[in-house]
Amino acid sequence: NAGVTQTPKFQVLKTGQSMTLQCAQDMNHEYMSWYRQDPGMGLRLIHYSVGAGITDQGEVPNGYNVSRSTTEDFPLRLLSAAPSQTSVYFCASSHRTESYGYTFGSGTRLTVV
Amino acid sequence: RKEVEQDPGPFNVPEGATVAFNCTYSNSASQSFFWYRQDCRKEPKLLMSVYSSGNEDGRFTAQLNRASQYISLLIRDSKLSDSATYLCVVNTGGFKTIFGAGTRLFVKA
Numbered sequence: 001n002a003g004v005t006q007t008p009k010f011q012v013l014k015t016g017q018s019m020t021l022q023c024a025q026d027m028n029h030e031y032m033s034w035y036r037q038d039p040g041m042g043l044r045l046i047h048y049s050v051g052a053g054i055t056d057q058g059e060v061p062n063g064y065n066v067s068r069s070t071t072e073d074f075p076l077r078l079l080s081a082a083p084s085q086t087s088v089y090f091c092a093s094s095h096r097t098e099s100y101g102y103t104f105g106s107g108t109r110l111t112v113v
Numbered sequence: 114r115k116e117v118e119q120d121p122g123p124f125n126v127p128e129g130a131t132v133a134f135n136c137t138y139s140n141s142a143s144q145s146f147f148w149y150r151q152d153c154r155k156e157p158k159l160l161m162s163v164y165s166s167g168n169e170d171g172r173f174t175a176q177l178n179r180a181s182q183y184i185s186l187l188i189r190d191s192k193l194s195d196s197a198t199y200l201c202v203v204n205t206g207g208f209k210t211i212f213g214a215g216t217r218l219f220v221k222a
Contacts, residue, residue: 042200042214101159104158107155
């Protein structure tokens with residue numbers, strides 16, 4: 001049982017490039033989300049989904065797009081990378097009832113130069 | 114004011130010590146509460162949920178005080194392996210989950 005799988009683990013982008021961070025879970029969780037973590041700050045929610053075909057914005061959505069075509073996959077797209085998007089990105093999933101807590105992927109360390 | 118606030122630490126304690134972390138939250142309508150543990154350069158992992166009645170898991174005890182809007186985590190008999198960052202997490206409903214910035218713990222031999 002793999003849990004939540006994120007790829008890639010590391011990435012360096014040039015300003016203006018685009019890329020997709022992949023996230024897949026095999027626990028049949030309905031809820032999936034993307035967070036970014038910056039030094040001295042808590043995890044901040046970028047986008048989330050409560051089921052296939054349903055997505056919504058979190059606290060810091062600008063510059064990112066998501067889609068949820070299947071229950072298992074929730075990719076995060078950076079449209080035109082900026083140095084301010086240098087961060088560690090975590091994908092998380094949960095059962096529909098939020099009281100269960102989240103399972104996180106191992107993270108993607110992104111540097112934009 | 115941040116929605117979830119934690120003392121950033123670091124807390125430096127010897128093995129065997131008891132250490133307590135506190136966390137305050139601003140939204141009185143918050144519904145569920147958690148403590149997560151995050152090792153250096155790793156993902157957060159759920160440590161325990163927090164209930165109004167208090168709950169215990171081995172050496173770890175969590176408490177919630179809704180009237181004062183704070184959450185605590187007590188670690189007894191600290192081990193070297195407890196060294197990590199502890200994140201206070203509050204859910205205000207509808208999957209709106211707020212993470213604290215974390216409290217760093219170093220346990221030394």
